[in-house]
Amino acid sequence: MKIKYTLLHKDTNTKARYGTLTTNYGTFETPIFMPVGTQATVKTLDTDELKAIGSAVILANTYHLWLRPGEDIVFKAGGLHKFMNYQGPILTDCGGFQVFSLASPKDISEEGVVFKSHINGERLFLTPEKSIEIQNKLDSDIAMSFDECPPYPVTYEYMKKSVERTIRWAKRGKIVFNNPNQSLFGIVQGGEFENLREWSAKETVNLDFDGYAIGGTSVGEDKPTMYKMIEYAIKYLPEDKPRYLMGVGEPTDLFEGVERGIDMFDCVLPTRLARHGHAFTKYGKINLKNAKYKDDFNAVDKSCDCKCCANYTRAYIRHLLVANETLGQRLLSIHNLRFLIKIMEDIRIAIKNDKFLDFKKEFYKSYKQGEDDEKRI
Amino acid sequence: MKIKYTLLHKDTNTKARYGTLTTNYGTFETPIFMPVGTQATVKTLDTDELKAIGSAVILANTYHLWLRPGEDIVFKAGGLHKFMNYQGPILTDCGGFQVFSLASPKDISEEGVVFKSHINGERLFLTPEKSIEIQNKLDSDIAMSFDECPPYPVTYEYMKKSVERTIRWAKRGKIVFNNPNQSLFGIVQGGEFENLREWSAKETVNLDFDGYAIGGTSVGEDKPTMYKMIEYAIKYLPEDKPRYLMGVGEPTDLFEGVERGIDMFDCVLPTRLARHGHAFTKYGKINLKNAKYKDDFNAVDKSCDCKCCANYTRAYIRHLLVANETLGQRLLSIHNLRFLIKIMEDIRIAIKNDKFLDFKKEFYKSYKQGEDDEKRI
Numbered sequence: 001m002k003i004k005y006t007l008l009h010k011d012t013n014t015k016a017r018y019g020t021l022t023t024n025y026g027t028f029e030t031p032i033f034m035p036v037g038t039q040a041t042v043k044t045l046d047t048d049e050l051k052a053i054g055s056a057v058i059l060a061n062t063y064h065l066w067l068r069p070g071e072d073i074v075f076k077a078g079g080l081h082k083f084m085n086y087q088g089p090i091l092t093d094c095g096g097f098q099v100f101s102l103a104s105p106k107d108i109s110e111e112g113v114v115f116k117s118h119i120n121g122e123r124l125f126l127t128p129e130k131s132i133e134i135q136n137k138l139d140s141d142i143a144m145s146f147d148e149c150p151p152y153p154v155t156y157e158y159m160k161k162s163v164e165r166t167i168r169w170a171k172r173g174k175i176v177f178n179n180p181n182q183s184l185f186g187i188v189q190g191g192e193f194e195n196l197r198e199w200s201a202k203e204t205v206n207l208d209f210d211g212y213a214i215g216g217t218s219v220g221e222d223k224p225t226m227y228k229m230i231e232y233a234i235k236y237l238p239e240d241k242p243r244y245l246m247g248v249g250e251p252t253d254l255f256e257g258v259e260r261g262i263d264m265f266d267c268v269l270p271t272r273l274a275r276h277g278h279a280f281t282k283y284g285k286i287n288l289k290n291a292k293y294k295d296d297f298n299a300v301d302k303s304c305d306c307k308c309c310a311n312y313t314r315a316y317i318r319h320l321l322v323a324n325e326t327l328g329q330r331l332l333s334i335h336n337l338r339f340l341i342k343i344m345e346d347i348r349i350a351i352k353n354d355k356f357l358d359f360k361k362e363f364y365k366s367y368k369q370g371e372d373d374e375k376r377i
Numbered sequence: 378m379k380i381k382y383t384l385l386h387k388d389t390n391t392k393a394r395y396g397t398l399t400t401n402y403g404t405f406e407t408p409i410f411m412p413v414g415t416q417a418t419v420k421t422l423d424t425d426e427l428k429a430i431g432s433a434v435i436l437a438n439t440y441h442l443w444l445r446p447g448e449d450i451v452f453k454a455g456g457l458h459k460f461m462n463y464q465g466p467i468l469t470d471c472g473g474f475q476v477f478s479l480a481s482p483k484d485i486s487e488e489g490v491v492f493k494s495h496i497n498g499e500r501l502f503l504t505p506e507k508s509i510e511i512q513n514k515l516d517s518d519i520a521m522s523f524d525e526c527p528p529y530p531v532t533y534e535y536m537k538k539s540v541e542r543t544i545r546w547a548k549r550g551k552i553v554f555n556n557p558n559q560s561l562f563g564i565v566q567g568g569e570f571e572n573l574r575e576w577s578a579k580e581t582v583n584l585d586f587d588g589y590a591i592g593g594t595s596v597g598e599d600k601p602t603m604y605k606m607i608e609y610a611i612k613y614l615p616e617d618k619p620r621y622l623m624g625v626g627e628p629t630d631l632f633e634g635v636e637r638g639i640d641m642f643d644c645v646l647p648t649r650l651a652r653h654g655h656a657f658t659k660y661g662k663i664n665l666k667n668a669k670y671k672d673d674f675n676a677v678d679k680s681c682d683c684k685c686c687a688n689y690t691r692a693y694i695r696h697l698l699v700a701n702e703t704l705g706q707r708l709l710s711i712h713n714l715r716f717l718i719k720i721m722e723d724i725r726i727a728i729k730n731d732k733f734l735d736f737k738k739e740f741y742k743s744y745k746q747g748e749d750d751e752k753r754i
Contacts, residue, residue: 039702040693040696041697041704043702043703043704045704046704046708047688064700068696068699068700069671069692069696069699073692073696076674077672077693083692083696084693294446295453295454297453297454307425311462313454315450315460316417316454316460316462319416319417319445319446320418322445323416323441323445325418325420326703326706327420327421327422329703
């Protein structure tokens, strides 16, 4: 079946909204953060651990799964849920972002993108039709329309041509889309140009998707520009459909996105930071490889309810990281993901009680203070 | 408190024996296989997973923990159990094996061994007293006496000097040993020389340890020689103390050891094989990186009750391994460890029913057949 978004409450002070999204694999509340399972696994975690941290929906990458193991293997397994043993909703991206960021050189034409595989250099050709066909076979709950995600900055002329082509690509994808169990989201682009964001949003909405994403943020622009990009686009998106801000996962950016009306976020940041030994805490990010933690027998974050913080110390995690033991990266991945998921849980409660801005203020006060402390050390 | 071994049943057809070992962290049955947690973590697993696979006792490496994080950090944490959050019995080795296998060049004298750290080349000096002092601080349940573990083969003259020195080292270690919560095992050496194994066993037993290990096997000798090394030594070991065959973990070697009266085994093999994509199965070892598993949606081993086999397919594990996702190595580590632990559970039941040889025959029939099949492919 198609997903169904229900708007349940609008914050009285901001554009933040609380709702639910019903999928083939259950109903979850929004706004929500989605862990990224690039290659049909959220790096270092198993599916029991995803459940334990309260993960309701995850993202998987079409580009990566197309290359390995190939969409036909996943199809033969009975779809992505069965293949990776995850009985929760899954969103697949369209592959565009990876093609434009990982693969090079590439050659963009009206037809699609020619590029070289980042694994073996093989010449590959991805088109809107191919992206949708792969996603139909992966059988995710939500598929994404194929788009170009230009870097920042590009000229107005380039961006105008790009968004116009992305709309033509979106139409072509819709035509071949063929999976009754899957929903399809359109993607708004347009960079920092207000009128292009407006045009892209209106044209995308005209195509009538099951949800709408804002793409092309977190590609090099500064924070004020990013927040403007959201504002330029979101006012043209319908209230009765979910809105997804792609690739954003800094704790403060989650607040800024929610405040502007975003329902869904995804980002590799929490797991990537973990693999480099960094942890989110109530008082900002810390680097656990730092020598000062070698005999610190406190939890990574005393206020956190995750398995890592309940059972292990900073000293032990540091030892694991220094000794190259993957358990250290796993425990920090669990913690960092739980940290963002818990923020979203608290944000939802705050919205329901019309206290979003109070909660934001409280969070920023301790989090930003800690960030400054860490930089000073 | 000191450990207590209770011999409960002797197999009527072989020297296999069933018993229990009581420690500070509970009582477990023997014979048993101990997963190796080299650096205070069984590679890729957390302590919940160790519990889930039925692991009763694990091993940690004194050499590695001395170098990282250092015994003082572990002591400050409240001992190894608290440091790594493992509420089960832990055995620490003496560091000798690592010094002789990892570190080089080294210089062995009566006083101890001078060698270079495998991490940073730092000049280090390990003595029997230092090994015991480190283990006392680590606060494991069972500590091992410091020994020399010569390679295979060495001359009779070398081995004679070595076992005599190892006995003098054992005496020195006993003198400084100072942890009332810890038990101390002696190690029998002597290579393939029957009279040196006899001498070493008798002299070690004379020193009156809480248990006895047979060391210096799996160091390059062939299987018949290894089994003789066990036989030469074990007949001089007292019946009322546990007997531990160090560094042995091939499934068939577990049977051969148990048949000769061994109670405890440890080996890095199951986790090391897993990291290279190999899995134990009822029908022998398989290499899951093999292309033929790419669309094999069966469990790694249908007859296995582990989390990996209950939830994931060979095709998915293969995908994770090929895509360098650590979850693949973890799931196979869980499986391989559970495979050996389950063999020991079944062996214990077989001994209690005087059916050890029947079970051995049944296991070998399918396991060795499969090994041959895999080699042919």
